Structures are given as structure tokens and as C-alpha cells.
Amino acid sequence: MTSQPLDELSVSTRVRKRAQYEAFEFELLDSDVRVRNASHAVPADHEYLVTIEDALPVDCTCPADANYENACKHRVAVAIRRPILDLANEVQLLADGGTRPQRDDSGQAEIQLNESPESDDCECDLLPDDFPCWECVRTGNQPMPTRNERDR
Structure with a gap:
């Protein structure tokens, strides 16, 4: 069984739920992900950069990630949206000189x-x-x- 990125993060139930229902928007910047919370009246004031390392969101520029021990909702939001995380990881791989995995007819990566x-x-x-x-x-x-x- 394959480990899920969320399994690797220490996260509270409250943060996990918020990461699921809040209206997040994602933008890939090199190998990092900009996360914007569109649930707020002024989403641009709630925009943070999530750093990806080894296919795991490890850091966020938000105050919650800096002040609390557990993962913030922005890191969790990236972790539970596997296509976002996979794309960021693929960009990192290509930037490091790796090659893109071939995909079979189902769209699954094939090594x-x-x-x-x-x-x-x-x-x-x-x-x-x-x-x-x-x-x-x-x-x-x-x-x-x-x-x-x-x-x-």
C-alpha cells in the first residue's frame, strides 16, 4: 500500500477539515506552490508559499505554520490535492535533471x-x-x- 502525503504530516482534525472545505486556489511557482484562500473577502491578503521537498509539503510562509507545531491548512490543502503535489514534484525532478516518467493509457506514471x-x-x-x-x-x-x- 502506498503512503499518502497526509499520513506524513502531523495535523489536527480541525485543520484537516478546513483544508478540505475552504476555497483554495493554487499556482505552481518553480517547485513551490502559492496557495490563495479565496474564502476570504480579500484573498490576496491570504496568499502563502508552500515549499515541497521529497513530494511532501514541508513549509509554509503563513503565521500558523511558523507559530504552531502541526502542519498548517495550506500545507494540508496541497497534500490532499495529489495532482498539485505530483506536478510540483515533477517540476522539481525535471529541474534537477531527471526525466518525466512515461504514462500508460490510464494516465498512471509508469517507471x-x-x-x-x-x-x-x-x-x-x-x-x-x-x-x-x-x-x-x-x-x-x-x-x-x-x-x-x-x-x-
Whole structure:
């Protein structure tokens, strides 16, 4: 079973509900997401930048995220809207020199590994626990492990 981004965040029930029902608007800025709360009379006064790292909203410029321990509603709003989070993560991947995953007929991403032999720059043997080196990930010879795979 795949872990959901919301499972990775510490969040109260109240904030989770607000993230679901408030009228948020999203704008992708590089690999970050601008979140505007259109539920307010002046939405431009309620606009914050959510930072995405490793496919998870980790930071927000809002006062609540700075002052409270749990994730703010803006981070949760991004986490529960998987297409927004996936797009931000894809932009990060492409900006870092990665390649876009191929999509099958259903629109699902399909990881296709190159059949070419490992590069001369391969350093996989030097890394612990079958973790792939960057050259193998970059060239598509090995997939990048997910967060849950790394923690095992």
C-alpha cells in the first residue's frame, strides 16, 4: 500500500477539515506552490508559499505554520490535492535533471528503466543497502527509492 502525503504530516482534525472545505486556489511557482484562500473577502491578503521537498509539503510562509507545531491548512490543502503535489514534484525532478516518467493509457506514471548496461560512472557498489547511485538514477538504470523504502 502506498503512503499518502497526509499520513506524513502531523495535523489536527480541525485543520484537516478546513483544508478540505475552504476555497483554495493554487499556482505552481518553480517547485513551490502559492496557495490563495479565496474564502476570504480579500484573498490576496491570504496568499502563502508552500515549499515541497521529497513530494511532501514541508513549509509554509503563513503565521500558523511558523507559530504552531502541526502542519498548517495550506500545507494540508496541497497534500490532499495529489495532482498539485505530483506536478510540483515533477517540476522539481525535471529541474534537477531527471526525466518525466512515461504514462500508460490510464494516465498512471509508469517507471521504465533503460536496458543499457550500467555506466562507467556507476558507484552503486559503494553504497549501502542496494541504494542506487545518482548516475544510475539519472540515466534510468535504477529507480529512486521512495521515502518508505529508504526507512526500512
